Amino acid sequence: MSIAGELARFVTGTSVDDLPPLALERARMAIASTIASAAMGVDIVSSRIIRELAKERGGAAEATLWFDGGALPVADAARVNAVMSDAAASDDSDLRSIAHIGTIVSTTAIAMAERTGAGGRDVLAAMVLGYEIAGRIDEALTPGRGERGFHGSISTIFGGAVAAGTLLDLTPGQMTQAIALAATSMGGLVVAANTSVAREYHAGLSAMLGIQAALAAHKGFVAEEHALEMPRGFFSAYGGDHLQDVTKDLGSSWDITTNMAIKLVPGGHPHHAAAEAAANAAIAGDVDPHDVASIVLSSAKYRTLPGPKHPTDLIGVAHSPAYFIAAAITDRGYGWIHASPEKVTDPVIAQLIDKITVDPNPPPYPDRFAHHHGATVTITLTDGRRFSDHVDFPRGSAPRGIEWADVDAKYRRLVPLSGLTQEKVEASLAVVHRLDAVKTVSELTRLLR
Numbered sequence: 001m002s003i004a005g006e007l008a009r010f011v012t013g014t015s016v017d018d019l020p021p022l023a024l025e026r027a028r029m030a031i032a033s034t035i036a037s038a039a040m041g042v043d044i045v046s047s048r049i050i051r052e053l054a055k056e057r058g059g060a061a062e063a064t065l066w067f068d069g070g071a072l073p074v075a076d077a078a079r080v081n082a083v084m085s086d087a088a089a090s091d092d093s094d095l096r097s098i099a100h101i102g103t104i105v106s107t108t109a110i111a112m113a114e115r116t117g118a119g120g121r122d123v124l125a126a127m128v129l130g131y132e133i134a135g136r137i138d139e140a141l142t143p144g145r146g147e148r149g150f151h152g153s154i155s156t157i158f159g160g161a162v163a164a165g166t167l168l169d170l171t172p173g174q175m176t177q178a179i180a181l182a183a184t185s186m187g188g189l190v191v192a193a194n195t196s197v198a199r200e201y202h203a204g205l206s207a208m209l210g211i212q213a214a215l216a217a218h219k220g221f222v223a224e225e226h227a228l229e230m231p232r233g234f235f236s237a238y239g240g241d242h243l244q245d246v247t248k249d250l251g252s253s254w255d256i257t258t259n260m261a262i263k264l265v266p267g268g269h270p271h272h273a274a275a276e277a278a279a280n281a282a283i284a285g286d287v288d289p290h291d292v293a294s295i296v297l298s299s300a301k302y303r304t305l306p307g308p309k310h311p312t313d314l315i316g317v318a319h320s321p322a323y324f325i326a327a328a329i330t331d332r333g334y335g336w337i338h339a340s341p342e343k344v345t346d347p348v349i350a351q352l353i354d355k356i357t358v359d360p361n362p363p364p365y366p367d368r369f370a371h372h373h374g375a376t377v378t379i380t381l382t383d384g385r386r387f388s389d390h391v392d393f394p395r396g397s398a399p400r401g402i403e404w405a406d407v408d409a410k411y412r413r414l415v416p417l418s419g420l421t422q423e424k425v426e427a428s429l430a431v432v433h434r435l436d437a438v439k440t441v442s443e444l445t446r447l448l449r
Contacts, residue, residue: 003228003246004183007133008175010250011162016125023254024436026398027127029407030102031110032432033092033262034085035066035448036411037103039418040266040339041088042067044314046197050083050204063111064445067418071114075215078111078160079208086203089318090336090414093269094135095259095397096369097142099152100203101159102260105130107207108160112167112214113441120438122167128256130163133179135255136246137228143368144239151188153202154238158182160210168218180223181213183234194307194319261397264406266339267318270301272394274375275324275334281379282329285387289330289348296378297325298359301370309353314339325377326352336413404433420448 001009016024041047051065054076063077064070066084071077085091085103092102105127113123138145138155145154161182165175186209192198228234228246235243261269274297281287297305307319317323317339326349328334337343359376366373374392381387393399396406408429415425428447431438438444 002176002226003243004179004225005172005176006247007136007179007250009172010247011129011133011166012170012172012175014129014251016121018251019125019128020254020257022257023128024121024124026256026260026402027105027124027131028432028435029262029402029404030092030127030256030260031106031435032407032411032429034103034106035428035432036414037086037088037091037263038066038081038084039415039420040090041084041086041200042418044084044087046200047080047084047087050201051080054080063114064448066445066448067420069449074111074115075208075211077114078107078211079204081111082107082207083200083204086200087197088266089199089268089314090263090266092263093261093371094138094255095261095371095393095399096135097138097146097152097155098269098371099134099138099156101131101134101138101156102262103203104134104156104206104210105159105163108211109163109167110441110445112164112211114445116167117440118167120435120441120444123441124435126163126166128254129166130159130161131256131260132254133162134159135259140235140240140242140246141238143370144241146190148239149190150238151190151193151199151202153188153206154186156203157186157206157210157213160207161213164211164214165217168214170214170218174217176225177221177223178214178217180225180227181216181221182210183227184223185209185213196315199315258398260402261394262402262407262410264394264396264410265334266314266336267320267324269394270371271321271324273391274299274321274377275328276394277375277377277389277391278325278328278379279333280389280391281377281387282332284389285379285381285385287329287379287381287387289352291381291383292329292352292355292379293382294380295325295329295352295356296359296380297321297356297375298362298378299375300363300365300373302358302362302375305356305358310350311344313344317344322353322356323349325356326350329379424448
């Protein structure tokens, strides 16, 4: 049997009652995080452009454009909502490769449920299954796809295809074709994502094309079902390895419970551990930024300081560990305020950035997942005192546990940025919490208008 066929048989043979409560809870958390990040991204230029283009095309009013009031065909609505969430760099990350699977399964499942009339429990199941397939495929691509220059969108599309296909009640044969079509649908360059708003463009395509793959399969479209594993196929082209693990022990554990991390601060998730370690060291030493002589970042994943040292916008902030660390030391914490222009241009933060160097002898990679290994930050003061802290996994990540209090705080902090009334903010969050019992997902989406 093909890999696509084996995955499809597993997905279509798994019901919501087979899923552990923690997996369904993490899916609810992913929805809350995705909506919150989309609220922060609603007025970003890239989001406005994609929303305007989609509305100009128009079409059947199948699914809601969040924070807009309009409705569009399901694939277009999912695309717009995914772009908003990804644009703010404040959504979720998979700890193996930093692919934003939660954004894609949230936006596609909610949009498709509006079209099909599915209830909240079915949405959550579709998300868990979509996350599982995307996560397994991306794990096989790590670190190969990045080394070959490809962005995580080439794997997140499988989350969208499977989530949408689950809500369309695809047969095993149709789900096989949805997965096969997803394999030949998506591209995306990591260098473009790291330096421009191409990052969120990729997310929008992943959501849209994943849904279109599921819809085509539902209509009977037949592709090459062995496209994943055959010579010059998907894994061969994108640097996949460990193919046997893609279908190994299906159902024994769930990636959404073991590998998902929700961003509790803005910017690229690889740098969250460094920011938390820097803040901890600054607090422990009662550090005055003006007394800092040097700062050393040590981590298996840092050989140099990636991104711009002195970012000037959100794109730069998202990819600048130097900014994360300097801001965290200056303010003894890193949070949503650090995405603001006032903090990006803070002269104290800028001075500290120039004192950061990378450990020339970092620890070796213990395995192939660079983002599993955290960061150590050491602050040396002008009087010679040193303060150091290490964080493996930042707050909001599965290995540390994800707390509803943190997710709720994020939601309440960011969703008002969309212009929703406080009443709708609280009402929509309450619906997310009880989504298992919601009969139609429109109970949620009508509150996001």
